[in-house]
Amino acid sequence: QYLDAIAKTDSTVCSYITVDGEQALAQARAVDARIAAGETLGPLAGVPLAIKDNICTSGTRTTAGSQILRDYVPTFDATAVSRLRGAGAVFLGKTNMDEFGMGSSTENSSYKPTRNPWDAERVPGGSSGGSAAAVAAHECAAALGSDTGGSIRQPAHFCGIVGLKPTYGRVSRYGLISYASSLDCIGPMAHTVEDAALLLGGIAGGDSHDATSSGRPAVDYAAGLASGLAAGGSRPLAGKRIGLVAQTMGEGVAPAIDAAVRAAARHLESLGATVEEVSLPTFGQGLPAYYVLALSEASSNLSRYDGVRYGARSPAAADLAALFSGSRGEGLGGEVKRRILMGTYALSAGYYDAYYKRAQQVRTLVQQEMVAALGAGRCDALLSPVAPSAAYRLGEKSSDPLAMYKGDLMTVNVNLAGLPALVLPTGFVPASAEGGVELPIGLQLVGRAFDEAGLLGLGYAYE
Numbered sequence: 496q497y498l499d500a501i502a503k504t505d506s507t508v509c510s511y512i513t514v515d516g517e518q519a520l521a522q523a524r525a526v527d528a529r530i531a532a533g534e535t536l537g538p539l540a541g542v543p544l545a546i547k548d549n550i551c552t553s554g555t556r557t558t559a560g561s562q563i564l565r566d567y568v569p570t571f572d573a574t575a576v577s578r579l580r581g582a583g584a585v586f587l588g589k590t591n592m593d594e595f596g597m598g599s600s601t602e603n604s605s606y607k608p609t610r611n612p613w614d615a616e617r618v619p620g621g622s623s624g625g626s627a628a629a630v631a632a633h634e635c636a637a638a639l640g641s642d643t644g645g646s647i648r649q650p651a652h653f654c655g656i657v658g659l660k661p662t663y664g665r666v667s668r669y670g671l672i673s674y675a676s677s678l679d680c681i682g683p684m685a686h687t688v689e690d691a692a693l694l695l696g697g698i699a700g701g702d703s704h705d706a707t708s709s710g711r712p713a714v715d716y717a718a719g720l721a722s723g724l725a726a727g728g729s730r731p732l733a734g735k736r737i738g739l740v741a742q743t744m745g746e747g748v749a750p751a752i753d754a755a756v757r758a759a760a761r762h763l764e765s766l767g768a769t770v771e772e773v774s775l776p777t778f779g780q781g782l783p784a785y786y787v788l789a790l791s792e793a794s795s796n797l798s799r800y801d802g803v804r805y806g807a808r809s810p811a812a813a814d815l816a817a818l819f820s821g822s823r824g825e826g827l828g829g830e831v832k833r834r835i836l837m838g839t840y841a842l843s844a845g846y847y848d849a850y851y852k853r854a855q856q857v858r859t860l861v862q863q864e865m866v867a868a869l870g871a872g873r874c875d876a877l878l879s880p881v882a883p884s885a886a887y888r889l890g891e892k893s894s895d896p897l898a899m900y901k902g903d904l905m906t907v908n909v910n911l912a913g914l915p916a917l918v919l920p921t922g923f924v925p926a927s928a929e930g931g932v933e934l935p936i937g938l939q940l941v942g943r944a945f946d947e948a949g950l951l952g953l954g955y956a957y958e
């Protein structure tokens with residue numbers, strides 16, 4: 496059924512870079528056989544999923560949206576993928592993305608742009624735009640994305656689905672093609688909070704292959720949802736304190752987004768929560784710090800694509816220098832090159848203290864401020880918009896990188912702080928305001944480190 500949906504829809508939406516129908520059907524039959532043999536399987540068995548194309552899948556091409564990996568077929572599964580495979584999940588294919596996760600609209604894919612299923616003239620967000628569009632267009636039941644500075648959450652907002660960026664270290668990064676290793680997280684994108692919880696339960700937990708993964712035991716995120724709700728009666732969020740982040744409201748935010756988040760605050764109150772405005776004075780410093788740190792890490796991580804050890808090799812090179820520059824010149828796209836240049840500059844001798852070190856200091860401030868706001872006796876979660884606007888038109892920002900970067904203001908601090916954040920659909924931009932088509936709006940709830948269960952509980956009650 497999902498393969499039929501892909502055949503019907505994907506020539507328009509372009510969610511997938513690779514579809515592997517034969518493999519999907521073989522996996523589905525294998526699940527049938529296990530059930531027929533009397534095995535009791537978990538909730539992910541037989542569930543057709545899409546996987547972002549920067550997450551390695553054994554035997555299935557994994558490009559990270561880049562030409563330099565156009566022929567890369569991993570010989571191993573990312574840990575998140577091998578866990579899902581073990582649980583009997585079915586993999587439909589690999590989804591489109593901004594090259595190496597560098598972008599906010601999926602227009603930086605070197606393969607093709609993905610279109611927003613709500614309006615094909617608009618972007619699905621990014622960089623996990625393919626995963627978000629595939630879920631929204633019912634081309635998969637749910638998907639994995641990755642989030643370095645908002646790449647799960649902003650496309651979830653643009654496409655009207657649920658997206659969860661887990662705490663840094665909650666899900667192993669082994670087999671995730673690196674963008675900025677201190678910020679990268681794999682997480683679920685789904686139709687409902689319950690689906691996201693099931694998927695998180697399938698991928699979370701420590702991993703000896705990733706030294707930054709946490710050994711804290713993962714909990715059964717889905718099982719806790721219904722009991723939490725039942726216990727609260729008609730006011731399931733009684734006693735919960737939610738902080739509405741003052742710096743993310745008002746000026747610079749589209750009126751429909753501001754209104755939707757304020758309406759969400761009232762809905763949370765009707766469920767028993769207390770919503771109060773909180774101020775995070777260093778909030779605006781996060782974005783420039785993020786772009787210094789993410790690009791610095793990227794410039795280092797991407798140095799491996801030299802055409803020798805990794806990446807497609809330039810065919811014509813006469814000597815070693817030409818081999819490096821030819822392979823990288825031909826294989827990497829414009830935005831990736833821009834970021835490697837900026838990151839290399841920020842790490843250069845003489846500039847390191849002014850940019851990289853300073854950005855690290857800002858990162859610490861931003862983190863301390865958020866963690867304090869989420870401290871005991873203060874907020875259980877922080878509420879904000881996901882982005883200043885709903886989905887914009889294809890091409891609208893692609894020639895203005897700075898405008899594109901500014902759209903990440905409300906998501907990047909969460910990665911700097913390593914915290915978990917959940918995006919939930921919460922309303923629409925009315926059709927009249929946006930040229931005839933209703934566009935989805937999401938809200939963002941940021942939680943305490945490793946409290947994905949609490950965050951999902953809030954989302955489940957909200958839904």
Ligand code: GLN
Pocket residue numbers: 595596597598599621622641642643644645646647674789903
């Ligand atoms: N849009 C942000 C960037 O381009 C975040 C991307 C991401 O989370 N992968 O860096």
